[in-house]
Amino acid sequence: MIRALPLNCTLKADPSESSSTDAMLAVVADAFRARNAEVSETVRVAALNIKPGVTSDEGEGDDWPSLRTRILAHDVLILGGPIWMSQIGSIAKRVLERMDVFLSETDDEGRMPSYGKVAVAAIVGNEDGAHFSCAQIFQALNDVGWTIPAIGACYWVGEAMGSTDFKDLDATPEMVTKTARMMAGNAAHLAGLLAGHNYPG
Known part of the structure; x- marks a missing residue:
């Protein structure tokens, strides 16, 4: 069974505080489960002490080593986050930065852990920037060894200069649900193929 791990990169550190990223990740998680994938409990990254740096362990108090282990124990990473100032938020960028060390953690065939x-x-926001955020995420993830499937992102943005958040919608827009299903299907399919036939290196 394909296993997926959602990371909520909201700027809100309190896990009890609702976030639109959580709402989007719930839609995506349902889509993955519909494809018979196992979806682990969402990790609220801001609630952890992910230190700045580009190693796999930045010393005492760094929560990245344990999160790194959890990430790599799954077949699919669902990186969820909000748009801030028309780009992906700083918590998601911290996660991406910490994976930079994968470049030097290769196996005998030159393959990175990812x-x-x-x-x-999975992107949310009430301003423009969904495509730019996806571009940032995908370029960074691809650089450090992750594979991006066709239809690799599901996003929602509200009215320009508006104040409505995804979590406050009365219902999930049909196109969001449809895109989540396509993304989950493609990602689960690809992960299944790669699980049996990894890249040669």
Whole structure:
């Protein structure tokens, strides 16, 4: 069974505080479960102490080593986050920065720890920037060995200069649900193929 791990990169550190990223990740998680994938409990990254740096362990108090282990124990990474100032938020960028060390953690065939694993993005915001955020995420993830499937992102943005959040909608827009299903299907399919036939390196 394909296993997926959602990371909520909201700027809100309190897990009890609702976030639109959580709402989007719930839609995506349902889509993955509909494809017979196992979806682990969402990790609220801002609630952890993910230190700045580009190693796999930045010393005492760094929560990245344990999160790194959890990420790599799954077949699919669902990186969810909000748009701030028309780009992906700083918490998601911290996660991406910490994976930079994968470039030097290769096996005998030159494969990074993320080789053979799939990543997708779940983006929310009430301003422009969804495509730019996806571009940032996908370029960074691809650089450090992740595979991006066709239709690798599901996003929602509200009216320009508006104040409505995704979590406050009365219902999930049909196109969001449809895109989540396509993304989950493609990602689960690709992860299944890679699980049995990793890249040669």
